[in-house]
Amino acid sequence: MHCPVFGICGGCAEFAEYSFAKKVAQVLEDFSPLVAENLAKRFPKFEHIPAFESKDSYFRSRADFRFYTQRETPNQRLFFATNSLGKNNRIAIQSCPIVLEPIERCMSALLSYLNALAPSHILRHKLYGASFLASQSECIFSLIYHKHLDSAWGSSARELMAYLNHTHKDFTSFLLGQSKGQKVVLERDYLLDNFSFYLDTNTRSALGLNFKLEKMSSFKKYALFSQPNPYANANMSAFLLQEIPKILPNHKACDLLELYCGSGNFTLVLAQVFRSIFASEVVKDSIALLRHTLEFQHITNITIARLNAKETQSALKREREFERLKGVDLDFFNFGAVLVDPPRSGIGDKEILEFLAQFRCIIYISCNPRTLDSDLQSLLRTHKIASFAFFEQFPYTHHIESIAILTRG
Numbered sequence: 026m027h028c029p030v031f032g033i034c035g036g037c038a039e040f041a042e043y044s045f046a047k048k049v050a051q052v053l054e055d056f057s058p059l060v061a062e063n064l065a066k067r068f069p070k071f072e073h074i075p076a077f078e079s080k081d082s083y084f085r086s087r088a089d090f091r092f093y094t095q096r097e098t099p100n101q102r103l104f105f106a107t108n109s110l111g112k113n114n115r116i117a118i119q120s121c122p123i124v125l126e127p128i129e130r131c132m133s134a135l136l137s138y139l140n141a142l143a144p145s146h147i148l149r150h151k152l153y154g155a156s157f158l159a160s161q162s163e164c165i166f167s168l169i170y171h172k173h174l175d176s177a178w179g180s181s182a183r184e185l186m187a188y189l190n191h192t193h194k195d196f197t198s199f200l201l202g203q204s205k206g207q208k209v210v211l212e213r214d215y216l217l218d219n220f221s222f223y224l225d226t227n228t229r230s231a232l233g234l235n236f237k238l239e240k241m242s243s244f245k246k247y248a249l250f251s252q253p254n255p256y257a258n259a260n261m262s263a264f265l266l267q268e269i270p271k272i273l274p275n276h277k278a279c280d281l282l283e284l285y286c287g288s289g290n291f292t293l294v295l296a297q298v299f300r301s302i303f304a305s306e307v308v309k310d311s312i313a314l315l316r317h318t319l320e321f322q323h324i325t326n327i328t329i330a331r332l333n334a335k336e337t338q339s340a341l342k343r344e345r346e347f348e349r350l351k352g353v354d355l356d357f358f359n360f361g362a363v364l365v366d367p368p369r370s371g372i373g374d375k376e377i378l379e380f381l382a383q384f385r386c387i388i389y390i391s392c393n394p395r396t397l398d399s400d401l402q403s404l405l406r407t408h409k410i411a412s413f414a415f416f417e418q419f420p421y422t423h424h425i426e427s428i429a430i431l432t433r434g
Contacts, residue, residue: 026082028122035108036123037421045417048425049076052394052415060401067410075414077260082122083129084420086245087253090132091154093117094144101144103136105155123420125255127164127196128157134192135166138185148181158247159196160218160255165247167201174202174209182211201247215246215314217321220294223259232266236297243293243318249310252290257418257426262294264428265388268412269298269362272430273386279361282341282384284334289315291364291390292327301326303358305337328353334372338380362386371396378403386411387431392418394425401429409434 031037053071056064068074093106093115104117119136120129135155142149154169168182182200189198199216202209219242221229232238241262245251252258270276276298286292286304288311296302304327306312312329319327331349332340339345341355363384365372369392372378381387382404389404391397408431418426 026122030107030116030118033110034116034118035110036121038110039421039423043421045076045078045420048417048423049074049415052425052427055394055398057398057402059405060398063401063405063410064413067413075264077257077264077414077416079254079257079417079420081420083124083126084254084256085124086128086159086255087157087251088121088124088128089154089156090118090121091115092152100140103139103149103152105132105136124157125159125161125164127159127161127193127198128166130193130196131157131159131164131166131189131198134189135185138188146181147178148185156247158216158245158251160216160245161196161222163197163199163216165199165201165214165216167203167247170202170204172204174204174207178202179209179211182209186211214248215244215317217242218245218255219243220255220259220262223255224263228263232263236266240297240322240324241293242322243289244314244321246288246310246314249308249314250287252418254418254420257416258290261390261416261426261428262291264414264416265291265294266298268430269295269386269388272411272432273361276361278359280358282337282358282360282363284337284363284365285367286315286329287311287366289318289327291366293318293322293324295364296324296327299326299362301328301358303328303330303360305330305332305334307331307333334374334377338377360384362388364388364390366390367396369393369396372400375403382407385433387429389429389431391427391429392424394427397427397429401431404431407434408432 090105093104095102104119106115106117109116120132139149151170151172153171156167158165182202186200199213200211201214221238277300281295281299281302283292283302283304286306292302292304312331315329340347340350363381387408411432412430414428416426
């Protein structure tokens with residue numbers, strides 16, 4: 026990747042002799058003896074463990090920047106700004122080659138437009154930052170201010186949005202405005218994306234023989250969590266679609282329990298693998314977005330419940346009745362697998378881990394090898410590793426994503 030501030034900008038912390046293979050090797054070395062021993066049974070000498078690299082540039086679908094004003098220049102020229110690597114100061118940038126191309130092109134056009142305006146112009150006055158969310162065909166960006174946004178700002182913002190869409194006819198831009206306690210949505214704050222857009226041609230064609238990939242399109246909403254690297258996410262989704270049918274031959278006759286489902290990133294993909302899915306989540310906006318996708322796609326085999334992990338456990342054990350489950354027949358479900366995608370802190374809770382151990386198949390998606398290792402030390406008492414893979418979700422950082430599929434041994 027070519028970047029004029031590589032090694033200076035804090036956005037890419039691991040820049041010196043960066044290597045995904047070295048990250049994978051370090052994780053394997055750091056695994057506890059129990060996890061390493063079980064992984065070696067499935068992959069002798071740790072050979073042939075699937076490890077999916079990412080593109081080295083134009084891979085990130087979300088980005089946040091501040092603005093930097095070069096006050097000594099005529100018209101006080103604007104730049105984007107990022108944190109400096111290892112220092113408490115900002116560096117000025119005009120582009121960022123790790124973001125998806127629609128974001129980078131939008132950044133360039135946005136700076137050109139704003140720098141043609143006077144510093145006192147309503148679009149520039151007290152402008153603080155910008156945030157972006159993109160797919161291959163749409164880009165949502167928000168301008169963030171230290172002032173109240175009125176109708177005059179809205180009129181000027183619409184002119185800016187029209188300029189951007191005239192400049193870039195191969196993707197559509199949507200503009201938001203934000204200030205303290207205020208969010209102005211000019212048209213919409215969500216976009217539609219499909220993981221298969223980011224797969225290589227051969228993988229997409231192979232999956233298309235068994236699955237309706239167009240039914241896996243989902244909505245993403247600005248400021249709501251979504252996977253930051255759509256190429257890594259595509260590899261993760263494809264891996265699940267390929268591995269689960271091999272590990273669970275009767276997958277079409279059983280159901281999936283999903284904890285921490287978010288807005289349905291994996292739920293929608295696996296809806297064609299299992300008979301039905303019971304998906305739990307606590308974030309209301311994520312649930313609403315998932316419902317919006319289900320209605321749009323006419324998907325009927327996903328049941329959503331606003332429950333946390335312990336409440337889900339309590340409900341399925343019939344220990345407690347929930348008004349939120351009114352009309353849901355829990356006796357309908359024949360769970361053959363459970364999927365967990367916990368936060369970086371992992372699961373950790375002994376009671377939840379014991380609950381997971383009751384399922385024949387556990388699909389564990391992790392963004393932190395240390396907490397994965399800790400949780401696996403509990404789960405491997407009853408299960409064995411049936412499949413495993415690493416994914417480069419966060420290039421130029423020490424973070425790594427992984428999927429472990431366990432079966433009762």
